[in-house]
Amino acid sequence: MPNFIRLIIAAIVFGAAVTLMVYGYWGWGVLLVLVAILIGVTFLFxxxxxxxxxxxxxxxxxxxxxxxxxxxxxxxxxxxxxxxxxxxxxxxxxxxxxxxxxxxxxxxxxxxxxxxxxxxxxxxxxxxxxxxxxxxxxxxxxxxxxxxxxxxxxxxxxxxxxxxxxxxxxxxxxxxxxxxxxxx
Missing domain, CATH: 1.25.40.10 (Tetratricopeptide repeat domain)
Incomplete structure (x- = not known):
């Protein structure tokens, strides 16, 4: 998978996390923020x-x-x-x-x-x-x-x-x- 696609996926997951937090699902939102960070880190490493x-x-x-x-x-x-x-x-x-x-x-x-x-x-x-x-x-x-x-x-x-x-x-x-x- 090309490297820039990882950034796009991380941005989408982070957007979903923010959306979940806005609607009150804090637990799932925090979990998705961590997943987005993990995906973003794989861009560098x-x-x-x-x-x-x-x-x-x-x-x-x-x-x-x-x-x-x-x-x-x-x-x-x-x-x-x-x-x-x-x-x-x-x-x-x-x-x-x-x-x-x-x-x-x-x-x-x-x-x-x-x-x-x-x-x-x-x-x-x-x-x-x-x-x-x-x-x-x-x-x-x-x-x-x-x-x-x-x-x-x-x-x-x-x-x-x-x-x-x-x-x-x-x-x-x-x-x-x-x-x-x-x-x-």
Missing amino acids: NEKMLIAQYYLRKDKMDEAGVWLGKIGNYETELFKGQHGYYNLLLGLIESRKAPLQSEKYFKRAISLGMTMDHNLALAKLSLAGIAMAKRNKREATLYLQEAKKADKNKLLADQIKMMKDQMGQMDRTVVQQRGNARRF
């Missing part, structure tokens, strides 16, 4: 996205993918502010299956924008991991620095530190491999 996030927290990627798959056209079904989060969730699910394929989702999530800085930091940290897997140290360092700036509440500080340590080990591995190659 899509229920399929919320369920997919729940399954991601429970580490059930298949179920999360099923719920995200139920969103046919995310541009019409989701509020514009949720487009970045939709791509972030797709990237997180795809990164478990094929990490290098998830890069396009993370980049799209960053370009569409996200309101919470720690989600932006998560996307950039994931891109840093992908760049490390591709052995592109400069790009990985750039994404790590951006992730550190975006992580204002220090929610991902441990992961960023661990990624920097892995980059240091990657440097030592490259130096050792080059040193061994010269001996032969």
